[in-house]
Amino acid sequence: MTGPLVTIVIPFYNCPYIDQAIQSALSQSYDQLEVIVVDDGSTQQVDRIEPYLPYIKYLSKRNGGTATALNHGIIHASGEYVAWLSSDDKFYPAKINNQVLFMQKHRAYISSTNFNLMDATSNVTIANAGATFSNIKDFYSCFKQGNPINGCTIMMRKELFSFVGLFDEGLPYTHDFDLWYRVLLDGFDFPFLNQSLTAYRIHDGMGTLKHQTTIEQEIVATKARYFDRYVQLLQRIGC
Template sequence: MPINQPAAPRVSIVMPVYNVERYVAEAIDSVLAQTFHDWELLVIDDGGSDRSIDIAAEYCDPRIRIIAQRNRGLAGARNTGIAHARGDYIALLDSDDRWLPEKLALHVIHLDAAPNVDVSYSASRFIDGAGNALRQTQTPRLHDITPQLILCRNPVGNGSAAVIRRSALDLIAFVHPDEPDRTCWFDESFRQSEDIELWVRLAVQAQACFDGIAPELTEYRIVAGGLSANIARQFESWERMIAKTASYAPEFVGRHGDRARAYQLRYLARRSVQLGDGSFALSLVAQALKASVRPLVEEPRKTLVTLGAALVARLVDADRFSRLASRWTGGRAVA
């Protein structure tokens, strides 16, 4: 090791930054507040046009590094961060989210104590654009996680919840198809569904072990707004993920794809209800049940509530129902 080269940290935190000047200081402050101190924070400048990077540059902590790249999107920024990371564990933090102070300490304890675990994740709480707590939380299944559960229900939940063993990530690394000198872990052709695509690939190709810890350690920000067209694009991206998975695991998708599709369509129906688009939500519920009745059998209450809310949404003014739906979901439609 060169004489002046600092020792590698235990945890490398990868934070893509793109036009989030309103939130980025909160994200960085939540890292600085961690009770576990052996980390590096890689702030990836993804070519935004606001003051986000200027704000990040105001921090003088030597553990914070800013790395600039041309705009590549979230997946590309994460790849750049992982390529520069020196830690045994890779933690992902989106720059509009926050962590509770004990987040890293508890995940490091978890991963150190269970060397078979490759992805440690936690429950999350939701916050709004102003940072206020919403009523809903993400309380996923924590143990006995199978690849089919990841495909159908995505227990990790959001991109800021996971801390990943670097050695597991490297098992699924690949060369960028257009840039032979660039190593990828996330698929940069995805601008949505990049998280679930990576989780499924880790579980199916690398047989990675996923295991959760119970505390709500991530604060996942929900910003109001959206269009039904965005929901359609989200489903198209999810279908691309299914098609990619089928290319290397056709039997796996053949067994579990319809159930996964039904749950995804139900989730998107709840998002449509939140936006007040009852007709679109009803269409999505119908498509979900046509794909598979498993959500109705396995979670009848949530499925029937989604159906009922979609029916009501058709009868109420869209703006008024959007406000009602926000209270119904705590600001978030949950799968």
């Protein structure tokens, strides 16, 4: 039985791990796949993509940041479902298959999974590193402190964006956190698949480390923007 088409969007900007990300996307056990690489104005490492050009959709655009690259890929996606893979991370072979089945079972518009941490040489350093919650109230309450969801574990029905909008291109670092708030406030369930299907790379060049202070400031601003509405939501669900 043929499953729904899934689009994997890989934003790319000067990343030396891009070939590993693409290879992991193309090595999925699930065969109804479209892989879109969005080159966000790269000036380095582009040659690493060339061997994969016959197997992917390659889109090039002016540099504008991750949110702009994600949105560009989503707009051009043909899939019923969309997954986001950062260019320095990797999907394990069962990622798309297992998450599609999970999404269908739960009739979900969006879901997340667990993940492993890996180092610069792709060795796993921590298994099952994602935040897990014993109940739905703890999950909702966690958003008062920060973002408990790794964006590269996400799968979404493309239709979701017609309800909540695309990623906010004015947010260089918290575009994902901002979108999760909109999803929850609009009443969508956010089920969690407790399988580590993504390898998240920790390395010296990652933006999370280089821009930590700016990211922290943006997180505070994002939480403040939704604070009143989110408190009302928590009260409604008894948190």
